Amino acid sequence: MHPTPLLYYPFNLNPLSIPHPADPVLHLWCRALADQQNANNGITVVVPAVVSVGPALTDPTTSLRNLLYVNPQSLNFANRQGSARNITVKVQFMNGEDPNNAMPVIFGKSSCADFAKEAYTTVVYHNRSPDFHDEIKIKLPASLSDHHHILFTFYHISCQQKQNTPLETPVGYTWIPMLQNGRLRTGHFCLPVSLEKPPQSYSVLSPDVALPGMKWVDNHRGVFNVEVVSVSTIHTQDQYLDKFFALVHALDEHTFPVRIGDMRIMENNLEAELKSSLAALNSSQLEPVVRFLHLLLDKLVLLVVRPPVIAGQIVNLGQASFEVMASIVNRLHKYLDTSQDMHGRNGLLSSYIHYVFRLPSTDPNSPSPGPGGLGGSMHYATMARSAVRPASLNLNRSRSLSNSNPDISGTPTSPDDEVRSIIGSKGLDRSNSWVHTMGCKRDPWGSSPGSAPETMQAMERSGNRMSSHTESTSFLQTLTGRLPTKKLFHEELALQWVVSSGSVREGALQQAWFFFELMVKSIIHHLYFTERLESPRKNRFPERFMDDITALVSTIAGDIVSRFQKDLEMVERLNTSLAFFLNDLLSVMDRGFVFTLIRAYWKQVSTKLYALQNPTLESLRLDFLRIVCSHEHYVTLNLPCSLLTPPASPSPSVSSATSQSSGFSTNVQDQKIANMFELSVPFREQHFLAGLVLSELSVILDPENEGMFGLHKKVVSVVHNLLSSHDSDPRYTDPEVKARVAMLYLPLIGIVMETLPLLHDFTESHNQWGRPGCPQGAAMGSSGEEAEGEANSLINQTVAAAIAGTATPTPMSRPSSFLLNSQASRPHGSFSAESSRSLLICLLWVLKNADELVLQKWFTDLSVSQLNRLLDLLYLCVSCFEYKGKKAFERMNSLTFKKSKDMKAKLEEAILGSIGARQEMVRRSRGQLERSPSGSAFGSQENLRWRKDMTHWRQNSEKMDKSHRSVRTRAELEHEALIDGNLATEANLTILDTLEIVVQTVSVTESKESILGGVLKVLLHSMACNQSALYLQHCFATQRALVSKFPELLFEEETEQCADLCLRLLRSCSSSIGTIRAHASASLYLLMRQNFEIGNNFARVKMQVTMSLSSLVGTSQNFNEEFLRRSLKTILTYAEEDLELRETTFPDQVQDLVFNLHMILSDTVKMKEHQEDPEMLIDLMFRIAKGYQTSPDLRLTWLQNMAGKHSERNNHAEAAQCLVHSAALVAEYLSMLEDRKYLPVGCVTFQNISSNVLEESAVSDDVVSPDEEGICSGKYFTEIGLVGLLEQGASSFSMAGMYEAVNEVYKVLIPIHEANRDAKKLATIHGKLQEAFGKIVHQSTGWELGKRMFGTYFRVGFYGSKLGDLDEQEFVYKEPAITKLAEISHRLEGFYGERFGEDQVEVIKDSNPVDKCKLDPNKAFVQITYVEPYFDTYEMKDRITYFDKNYNLRRFVYCTPFTLDGRAHGDLHEQYKRKTILTTSHAFPYIKTRINIIHKEEIISTPIEVAIEDMQKKTQELAFATHQDPADAKMLQMVLQGSVGTTVNQGPLEVAQVFLSEIPSDPKLYRHHNKLRLCFKDFTKRCEDALRKNKSLIGPDQKEYQRELERNYHRLKEALQPLINRKIPQLYKPVLQVNAHRDSFSRMSLRKLDI
Helix, strand or coil, X not given: CCXXXXXXXXXXXXXXXXXXXXXXXXXXXXXXXXXHHHHCCCCCCCCCCCCCCCCCCCCCCCCCCEEEEEEEEEECCCCCCCCCCCEEEEEEEECCCCHHHECCCEECCCCCCCEXXXXXXXXXXXXXXXXXXXXXXXXXXXXXXXXXXXXXXXXXXXXXXXXXCCCEEEEEEEEEECEECCEECCEEEEEXXXXXXXXXXXXXXXXXXXXXXXXXXXXCCEEEEEEEEEEECCCCCCHHHHHHHHHHHHHHHCCXXXXXXXXXXXXXXXXXXXXXXXXXXXXXXXXXXXXXXXXXXXXXXXXXXXXXXXXXXXXXXXXXXXHHHHHHHHHHHHHXXXXXXXXXCEHHHHHHHHHHCCCCCXXXXXXXXXHHHCCCCCCCCCCCCCCCCCCCCCHHHHHHHCCCCCXXXXXXXXXXXXXXXXXXXXXXXXXXXXXXXXXXXXXXXXXXXXXXXXXXXXXXXXXXXXXXXXXXXXHHCCCCCECCCCCCHHHHHHHHHHHCCHHHHHHHHHCHHHHHHHHHHHHHHHHHHCCCCCCCHHHCXXXXXXXXXXXXXXXXXXXXXXXCCCCHHHHHHHHHHHHHXXXXXXXXXXXXXXXXXXXXXXXXXXXXXXHCCCHHHHHHHHHHHHHHXXXXXXXXXXXXXXXXXXXXXXXXXCCHHHCCCCCCCCCXXXXXXXXXXXXXXXXXXXXXXXXXXXXXXHHHCCCCCHHHHHHHHHHHXXXXXXHHHHHHCHHHCCHHHHHHHHHCCCHHHHHHHHCHHHCCCCCCCHHHHCCCCCHHHHHCCCCCCCCCCCCCCCCCHHHHHHHHCCCCCCHHHCCCCCCCCCCCCCCCCCCCHHHXXXXXXXXXXXXXXXXXXXXXXXXXXXXXXXXXXXXXXXHXXXXXXXXXXXXXXXXXXXXXXHHHHHHHHHXXXXXXXXXXXXXXXXXXXXXXXXXXCCCCCCCCCCCCCCCCCCCHXXXXXXXXXXXXXXXXXXXXXXXXXXXXXXXXXXXHHHHHHHHHHHHHHHCCCCCHHHHHHHHHHHHHHHHHCCCCHHHHHHHHHHHHHHHHHCHXXXXXXXXXXXXXXXXXXXXXXXXXXXXXXXXXXXXXXXXXXXXXXXXXXXXXXXXXXXXXXXXXXXXXXXXXXXXXXXXXXXXXXXXXXXXXXXXXXXXHHHHHHHHHHHHHHHHHHHHHHCCCCHHHHHXXXXXXXXXXXXXXXXXXXXXXXXXXXXXXXXXXXXXXXHHHHHHHHHHHHHHHHCCCCCCCCCHHHHCCCCHHHHHHCCCCCCCCCCCCCCCCCCCCCCHHHHXXXXXXXHHHHHHHCCHHHXXXXXXXXXXXXXXXXXXXXXXXXXXXXXHHHHHHHHHCCCCCCCCCCCCEEEEEEEXXXXXXXXXXXXXXXXXXXXXXXXXXXXXXXXXXXXXXXXHHEEEECCCCCCCHHHCCCCCEEEEEEEEEECCCCCHHHCCCCCCHXXXXXXXXXXXXXXXXXXCXXXXXXXXXXXXXXXXXXXXXXXXXXXXXXXXXXXXXXXXXXXXXXHHHHHHHHHHHHHHCXXXXXXXXHHHHHHHHCXXXXXXXXXXXXXXXXXXXXXXXXXXXXXHHHHHHHHHXXXXXXXXXXHHHHCCHHHHHHHHHHHHHHHHHHHHHHHHHHCCCHXXXXXXXCCCCCCCHXXXXXXXXXXX
């Protein structure tokens, strides 16, 4: 039976573990095996059983292992006489010198006994100096004596056995004694070998000792090399540990003197040796320290708790033990950094605290008085002494008792997860929970030594007291050498820490977590075993211990404040450890005292922050607060039951004894209500921890604190996680209890209200933020200065100021009311979308769970501007929590996957590319620090150690792996979408409840109109977002109640919102869900009924509904006509069955309205059919708009719909025309309403912009009056609306490149701004005008070479009955610039081919008149011809510029060549040309891209007229090329070559020869002949000018080319000369008869003429 092992083991592990691949011996054995196989030339060797030599360096011993590995290496018998060549070695483990003393402790080989008494090495053949590769494994006895040794016997093996010759012949002996000076001998040995058997008593000596009379090989030199390796949990194999354990063992057994090696230590010098042994522990090797860590720490704790008595004197070793403990802990952290968790805690130490540490018993021989017999006797054994395993401790209990020790096996991945795990796993002290007792129980705070003088006194008391024992020396004379009563470990630990200094204190601070957790576990064990857990907290600990704790916390807080800039990594760990320590103390100590500690820390950090605004320090305080507030009884600690009567706080100025607890009373004074909603002194005194959290939130979110911008996300997540824990806590499920919890966070509402301008804008348009009636809400883009729509868009400051009425206050001195300063300043930085969303979730949680009566009383005290700000906040919440749908999650998923791939690519680049991974990591860490001042745990030190589990790469990848495992599955996406939908419903229902509370509050006040308008706005916005059916049912019910209770609000004041309401209700009427349709139909009918009852008609609602339907039809993509018709039928049924109004005109008016709506829907069907035909769709919209010529509101709606469609297709000129028509329509009716000189008088003012605009004139008999109810009530029929339309029109003209039209638009706008003295707007307009004119100058280099392209025009004719309404219709199409004939032909043929079938559509290729009788009636034919603008001669005087020639176009021309015999082309004398001039109904550009042709005119040109046109064209080309500035030599030469160098047929010379060689016989052609002659004359002059110009432009290399051109010109001129000079005499006859009374001179001239 083997002796009991040294340690007690919590695990039942098999000592024979499986081989470890990292074991060095296993590695060497494998290598040796390969060598041996090579040496034996393939001979198979029997492999011995190999077991790992031991665990890894980082594993302490948890099971018995006491093994020895003997490795014979080499033997040198070269100088030995005799035959010794086939050598083997026999190894035996002996416990005496007799051969029978060989012990069966050698592990056997396979197929053999488990243990053997001897083992042989492999025979090495014919080698006097063999090398061995065997390993012998020996099980060491637990207790060794001086006679234990290893005996080696060397044999020569005879391979050819002869008679009388033994097989084995011994040729040498040697041995190794196992103990030397009491220590196990291991290592490498080079031993001499004896030729004879060793003499008696040889085992106590080493073979190195030359015994007399013995013969040795090679003259007693070392010839045998062997290595002995030990794997033992009994033998430390470290001299310093051996000495320490031996001395402690001697103290336990009280056996003196102590023999250690060659030394004999007497009792009188034991104290010095013990202290030197403690100091020498720092020199011990790390591996044995790790293996014997648990025992070593237990012995150090024992020395602290039970100081030894040596020679009748107490030896206080507490300080020395503390120093050694600090040193060991730091060594482990430094060299075993790979075994640390994410909090920087070493796994060995945390597992020691968690599983191994417990307080030593008071008396070693008596059981502990703890309950349940958990404190069984415990012996501390050292070296070979056995120890009894103690009774097991309830580990689960001990784990829950230490809050600062989260579960080691499952470390949380983030601080917030950690906090959640702590909150969810606490099992202590639930008896004090006020929820369980359903009462208002609270511990008294006790005295508060939190002020600075008292803290200093506590430190002084600690410094003057080194030991708490006062027993007399005579009482200490005990046989055991230990005190009969022990010190308390936590008290002694705190004392030693406080009084420590220098490197010892620095070491303790570096690993403060270890000592804090050790102290907490000691405290809890002490309370448990002494049965004090139920005793009053004030009586649990002596005052001196509390003084020590106070001094300790104060000094550590001072270290955090003073060192955070120098050593941030250490300070972050220290700060976290202190926070967890105080969190744990809240469970075991007087809570008032712990609050005093928290307050002392808070004051020190605040003082430093006041002097130095540093976000890093603020981040540290935030981490501290987050951990402290993760306590399981956080809610109870905040005293949620007590009202703000006498303050109950740890403040030293107020006595805790005066506080009282009572239930909530509704008879609360107004001042008390106000105190509950702001961070007042009473609130912060009453709710201490919650006050700290909200104060921190308020400080960091302060817009003036620019440096704290990076902490927004962090502080919001603290509050968010707290509320999440409350919401999921089963103790707070009762609504009344939850209301109490929500009371702790009421000031959060005010804080979020003040941060409104900084929140992320979740709405689509900034302009929706304006309050009803203010310019920002009505202009709809009129400012033209909107902020850029980036990913993190900011709320426009002017809009924010309008929302608030003023700017944000300075939250450092937060007033009781949210009155804002008059100065408006741009926020320094806005929140991210994630932070804003989390903050708004917190707000909604408080609003949802708070007591309605309390909220209502507070709303009553708020001003109008404050309530409006609250409503704007709710408006933002609606946008924030809108349901996005599954597709949005799928898009996010794909983006995340792309981002992960990008991250992987960057990582590969950093590893493999030019940039080093370390530099990349450091760069990223610095970038994160700049963005987030809190930084990472290791981000600020320059000498950063790159631990692989603490780099940013690792953190990012882990985070990504946790949240997005590459790509999420469809099931996960659906689950997320379901959660998102539920959240949207819950959030909106909370908003709805809050709106109802607001309505109830303000319904009795005088200023209810402005507030109710805001309520209605939020309600309408929620209807416009994607909502669930459940929410919409409640929303419609609230809307009906609001309209019923305040009808004048909707029909007299919020007219614009009435239109929005009609639109929302109509959209819901087309819903596919029957319940929503039913509620929407009821709401719409009651809206009409309410309107009718007020004024006996419902013209306004009628107009708004019609306009809404028009708008819905024009803009909505998910519009369902069938469902809307069902809803309209339901409304009609309501009207027919309404008994109260049956006798009135109401049912008939409803019927008329429904009929009109059905007509609009019918037009809608046609529009849907032609959705893919943009021209037909615009035609239908144009037709509908024209049908509303007498309804300005509806026509305006459809004009805007058309503008939107044009903008989608980038037809900016047509969109601009729609907006100009809209502005003209508004101006026409505005002039009837308001007589202001600076406003346009009507459409006439706009005719310079477009001649088409006169059709908006309101002069017919059926025009409605704008004074009628419901007419011109939209937001555009105002001066601001007119300005907005004109500015949008100018913007569209500018995008179309029509800068001249921009000028005309601004001519209308400028008088309006001049009248309003709006210098800023005028400056903007003139700046835009300067830009427009600059572009005109830059882009206008001649009408032929203009850089602006305004459009290309085609005549398109449709023929065939298949085309329906289009049959025999002809249009002029305006296409984008530089559109080829083939492009439009391909587009139209493809479109109609898709519609009717490719074989059913044919394009007519020529431009001749179409005879329909010759066409196939079963096909559709399309004829397309390119046309150009046509101008008469008188028009050309006004149309000078390129813009003039491309604007206001109504006439177009195309030419068709023909001959009289039917051919298209012939000789010059028979070539005719047909000009077809087309006139359209409206001028281009118009509100459509195709316009009907209303007139067609044809002009036939004779051959000579065709020739005249050709020559005029050539002459113009020559003139332009000659006078072009700057000159273009290439273009000039190209035109000259075509004029004088031509050799082709039908050149200028041939034209002259054909038409000018003879005088025509027909007198009608005389003038044409003369005109052509003059054209040639002008042509030759232009050629001469061009040659002269070209001569000045060419270089020397083109002189020959110039001479050739001149020769061609002279030949052409000579050939043309007789033809040009031939005149027709008939053209030069006098017009009047000659008078006979003329003088001779006159007669002479006339006679000359006659000749």
